[in-house]
Structures are given as C-alpha cells and as structure tokens.
Amino acid sequence: MTMTTTAPAAQATATTLPSAHPKIAFGRIGVLLVNLGTPEGTDYWSMRRYLKEFLSDPRVIEANRALWWFVLNAIILTKRPGPKGKDYETIWNKERNEGPLKTITRGQAEKLAARIGGRDERIVVDWAMRYGFPSMPDRIEALQKAGCDRILIVPLYPQYAAATTATVGDKAFEKLAKMRWQPSVRLAPPWHDDPVYIDALATSLEGHLKALDFEPEVILASFHGIPKSYHEKGDPYACQCIKTARLLRERLGMSEQKFRLTFQSRFGKEEWLQPYTDKTVEALAKSGVKRMAILNPGFTADCLETLEEIGGENAEIFLHNGGEKFAAIPCLNDTDEGMRVIEAVVLRELAGWIKG
Numbered sequence: 001m002t003m004t005t006t007a008p009a010a011q012a013t014a015t016t017l018p019s020a021h022p023k024i025a026f027g028r029i030g031v032l033l034v035n036l037g038t039p040e041g042t043d044y045w046s047m048r049r050y051l052k053e054f055l056s057d058p059r060v061i062e063a064n065r066a067l068w069w070f071v072l073n074a075i076i077l078t079k080r081p082g083p084k085g086k087d088y089e090t091i092w093n094k095e096r097n098e099g100p101l102k103t104i105t106r107g108q109a110e111k112l113a114a115r116i117g118g119r120d121e122r123i124v125v126d127w128a129m130r131y132g133f134p135s136m137p138d139r140i141e142a143l144q145k146a147g148c149d150r151i152l153i154v155p156l157y158p159q160y161a162a163a164t165t166a167t168v169g170d171k172a173f174e175k176l177a178k179m180r181w182q183p184s185v186r187l188a189p190p191w192h193d194d195p196v197y198i199d200a201l202a203t204s205l206e207g208h209l210k211a212l213d214f215e216p217e218v219i220l221a222s223f224h225g226i227p228k229s230y231h232e233k234g235d236p237y238a239c240q241c242i243k244t245a246r247l248l249r250e251r252l253g254m255s256e257q258k259f260r261l262t263f264q265s266r267f268g269k270e271e272w273l274q275p276y277t278d279k280t281v282e283a284l285a286k287s288g289v290k291r292m293a294i295l296n297p298g299f300t301a302d303c304l305e306t307l308e309e310i311g312g313e314n315a316e317i318f319l320h321n322g323g324e325k326f327a328a329i330p331c332l333n334d335t336d337e338g339m340r341v342i343e344a345v346v347l348r349e350l351a352g353w354i355k356g
C-alpha cells in the first residue's frame with residue numbers, strides 16, 4: 001500500500017502587524033562598568049551638585065529623611081564643598097579636566113573592550129558613574145539603542161556594600177522601569193575571595209614593594225569604612241573585607257603583626273567599622289614604627305580616598321608622628337593585573353550569553 005501526502009494549503013496571507021512601530025535594534029550584549037562617581041569640577045557648585053546627589057541617596061545615608069534633609073542642606077552642603085574641592089584639586093587630572101576615577105574607569109572599559117571584543121562580535125563595552133556623569137540611565141539607554149537586549153552591569157566593588165553595590169542595582173532598575181522593551185539584566189556579584197583577584201593584588205603589591213628603597217615593618221590593607229550600624233543590620237561588607245585581607249595575607253605569607261586590616265574615610269559622627277586607618281597610622285608611628293606601606297584592595301581605581309586621603313593625609317600623619325618612610329601602593333587600576341580581574345569577572349558572568 002502506498003501512502004500519499006498532500007501539502008497543506010499555502011497560507012493565503014502573511015501575518016500582518018496592526019501598525020508599524022519604530023525600528024528597534026536587538027541581538028547585542030552590553031557590558032556596563034560602573035564606579036561611584038566624582039565631581040565634574042573642583043569649584044563650589046560642581047562639588048555641591050556631586051555631594052548632593054551622592055548624600056541624598058538613602059542607601060548611603062540611612063538616617064531619618066526629614067532630619068537628614070535639614071542637616072545636608074543647612075550644614076554639609078554649605079561647609080563641605082569648599083574644602084573638599086581643594087582636596088580634589090590636589091589629585092585632579094588637569095589634562096582631561098576630570099577626576100582620576102573617571103580617567104581610570106574609562107581606561108578599564110577601553111581595555112576590556114580590546115580584551116574581550118574578539119570573543120563575540122555582539123559585545124559592546126561601556127562605562128558609567130553611579131553619581132554624576134556619564135550617568136547610568138544615559139549609558140543604559142545608549143546600550144539599548146546600540147542593540148543590546150542583554151546587559152551585564154558590573155559595579156566595580158570587590159566587596160559588596162548596600163551603599164555602593166546595591167545602589168547601582170537600584171539605579172539600573174529605576175531606568176528599566178521606564179523602558180517598554182527592557183533588556184535582560186545581570187548584576188555581577190562581588191569578587192572579594194576570587195583567586196584571580198587575590199593573586200592580582202599579591203603580584204601587584206610584591207612588584208611595588210620590590211621597587212621601594214625600604215622594607216616596610218607594617219603593611220596596612222585599608223578599606224573604605226561604613227557605619228557600624230549598617231554592619232549590625234546585616235551588610236556583608238566587613239566580613240568580605242576581612243576575608244579579602246586574610247586571603248591576601250596568607251598568599252603573601254606575612255604575619256598578622258606585619259599585615260593588618262583597617263577602615264578609612266569615616267563620615268559623620270556615628271561609629272564606623274574599626275580599627276580606623278588614621279588612628280592606626282598615628283599609633284604605629286608613635287609606637288616607634290619607622291617604615292610602613294598602605295594598599296587599598298577595596299578600590300578598583302585610584303581616587304580621592306586613596307591618592308589624597310592615604311597618599312596625602314595619612315602619609316603626613318605618619319611622618320609627623322615619628323615615621324620616616326611611607327608608601328601608598330597604587331590600586332590595580334587598568335594595569336594588566338587589574339584588567340585580568342575585571343576580564344575574569346566579566347567572562348564568568350557572561351556565561352550562557354556568549355559563545356563558550
């Protein structure tokens with residue numbers, strides 16, 4: 001017996017859309033590197049605008065809103081912009097007229113694009129600042145216009161804090177809430193205990209120590225602090241900093257006496273995570289330590305807090321109190337070591353989106 005089949009009748013008409021909508025590009029994959037932000041200039045008004053946006057974020061200042069609004073506007077935004085602007089002047093990139101945080105983040109994005117662009121032609125790398133410019137909403141929109149229907153957002157903080165990492169997510173979703181065709185979004189997790197990161201920090205530190213004309217008696221791994229109350233509410237930040245410092249110390253084979261963890265950049269009257277960097281530096285100098293170095297493993301890029309606060313203020317505290325030799329170790333920045341870490345994090349988090 002033979003079976004015959006008949007072809008189904010050809011569809012009479014093609015599916016038609018109710019009406020046209022604008023042409024929308026799609027099919028590409030965005031990678032958005034995000035760091036904290038920096039003022040647009042060192043003058044009073046640029047400083048004030050930056051500080052206002054930053055310090056109005058409830059993730060950063062968790063105080064009662066009405067009370068904080070008053071303190072911020074009546075006191076902080078009148079007193080802080082002037083002296084802080086002067087501090088920024090000491091580290092300003094005059095060639096580009098911008099803060100070093102911006103220069104370095106741009107460099108990281110450009111180098112990342114060069115490193116991973118060839119793996120998948122759909123990848124587009126961009127960068128943004130959580131506060132100030134280039135703004136996150138602007139760059140997310142630009143990525144979407146470039147055809148990115150998937151975006152990996154990388155908050156450039158090795159240790160998670162609600163005040164830094166979570167607020168990047170908040171800002172991204174605030175923008176997504178206004179989009180008709182939302183891109184799929186991934187937020188890169190912190191990498192505080194990633195072996196690539198620990199190894200990069202160790203290699204970089206060893207290289208810088210070799211280049212010094214002295215051997216430090218004490219090395220401080222100084223992390224930006226947060227209020228102690230945030231830690232008590234469940235922020236994992238302190239635990240992650242402690243783990244980074246321990247892994248790094250073990251990798252370097254140094255004693256707990258020589259390699260110590262401290263927290264810097266206290267803001268306001270509340271108690272912050274301790275031990276404080278400045279108090280430790282002063283106590284070490286007063287106790288007779290003559291040679292020391294400080295590194296900042298929690299900062300992916302040098303900025304006011306590393307160049308001015310550590311390289312300026314803390315160096316001065318040490319030398320003023322009897323210390324003789326002080327070294328501020330540069331951050332990983334866009335060096336080969338630094339890019340090795342960012343590339344590893346990005347490729348791991350792009351898994352499943354790009355070709356294996």
Ligand SMILES: C=CC1=C(C)c2cc3[nH]c(cc4nc(cc5[nH]c(cc1n2)c(C)c5CCC(=O)O)C(CCC(=O)O)=C4C)c(C)c3C=C
Nearest residue numbers: 036037038060084101161163164224226267298303304305
């Ligand atoms: C690396 C992690 C950081 C954490 C955690 C963090 C918490 C935190 N910061 C403030 C207040 C200020 N920080 C400022 C600058 C600043 N902070 C970080 C990083 C972390 N902050 C960076 C990378 C920078 C940028 C420096 C630059 O070069 O532009 C400032 C502005 C400077 C100043 O006025 O002192 C403030 C203010 C709080 C309150 C906080 C946790 C709650």
Ligand SMILES: [Fe+2]
Nearest residue numbers: 036224265305
């Ligand atoms: Fe800060």
Ligand SMILES: [Fe+2]
Nearest residue numbers: 265304305309
């Ligand atoms: Fe500071």
